[in-house]
Amino acid sequence: DAGITQSPRHKVTETGTPVTLRCHQTENHRYMYWYRQDPGHGLRLIHYSYGVKDTDKGEVSDGYSVSRSKTEDFLLTLESATSSQTSVYFCAISESHGPGELFFGEGSRLTVL
Amino acid sequence: AQTVTQSQPEMSVQEAETVTLSCTYDTSESDYYLFWYKQPPSRQMILVIRQEAYKQQNATENRFSVNFQKAAKSFSLKISDSQLGDAAMYFCAYRRSYNQGGKLIFGQGTELSVKP
Numbered sequence: 350d351a352g353i354t355q356s357p358r359h360k361v362t363e364t365g366t367p368v369t370l371r372c373h374q375t376e377n378h379r380y381m382y383w384y385r386q387d388p389g390h391g392l393r394l395i396h397y398s399y400g401v402k403d404t405d406k407g408e409v410s411d412g413y414s415v416s417r418s419k420t421e422d423f424l425l426t427l428e429s430a431t432s433s434q435t436s437v438y439f440c441a442i443s444e445s446h447g448p449g450e451l452f453f454g455e456g457s458r459l460t461v462l
Numbered sequence: 463a464q465t466v467t468q469s470q471p472e473m474s475v476q477e478a479e480t481v482t483l484s485c486t487y488d489t490s491e492s493d494y495y496l497f498w499y500k501q502p503p504s505r506q507m508i509l510v511i512r513q514e515a516y517k518q519q520n521a522t523e524n525r526f527s528v529n530f531q532k533a534a535k536s537f538s539l540k541i542s543d544s545q546l547g548d549a550a551m552y553f554c555a556y557r558r559s560y561n562q563g564g565k566l567i568f569g570q571g572t573e574l575s576v577k578p
C-alpha cells in the first residue's frame with residue numbers, strides 16, 4: 350500500500366471555525382490532491398499540487414486553501430467552516446509518469462455543525 | 463470539459479453470477495486513461511483496473527474485465543463469479559494523457575450489493 354496518512358481521521362467542528370486537514374506521504378510522489386466525496390457526486394477535486402509551493406484549483410475550490418512547503422506534506426485549510434463543507438475528504442498522490450492512477454489515503458470525515 | 467457519467471446508482475447481483483456496471487464519458491481528446499476504483503465500506507479507494515485509450519484490447523484483471531468502446535465513449539466493468547467481498551461502491555474515472563498532474567475526473571458511483 351502507498352504510504353499516505355491523513356489526519357485527523359474524524360473531526361467535528363462548529364460553523365465559522367478554521368480547520369486544517371493534513372496529508373503526509375512517504376512515496377516521494379510529485380503530485381498530491383485533495384478530493385471531497387459527497388453522495389451523488391462521486392469525488393470532486395478541490396485543489397492539487399504539482400510540486401513544492403506549486404498548487405492549483407480544482408472544480409470545487411471555493412472556501413478552501415492549500416499549502417505544500419515540503420514534498421511529503423499537503424495541507425487543506427477551511428478558513429471558516431460551513432455546513433456545506435461537511436464531507437469526507439480524501440488525499441491522493443500520483444507519480445509524474447505513466448498512467449497516473451491515484452493512490453488514496455483513508456479519508457477524513459469532517460462534520461460542521 | 464470532460465465528464466464521466468454512471469447512470470446506475472445501485473446494482474445487485476447474486477453470488478457467483480456476473481454483473482456489468484456502466485460508465486460513459488465525454489471528451490474531445492483522443493489519448494487518455496480510464497479507471498475503475500472500488501470503495502468498500504472501509505472507505506479505502508482501491509484501483510480495480512485501468513485502460514489506455516490507445517489500446518484496442520480490453521483490460522482484464524482476474525475476475526474483472528472491461529468493455530471499452532472508444533467510439534461510443536463507453537467503459538463498462540464486468541465482474542464475473544461475483545463474491546461477497548465485491549460488495550462496494552464502484553467509481554469510473556477519466557484522465558487526459560497530457561493533463562497536468564494526472565487529475566482524475568470521477569463518475570457519481572454505483573453501489574453494488576452481492577446477495578448470498
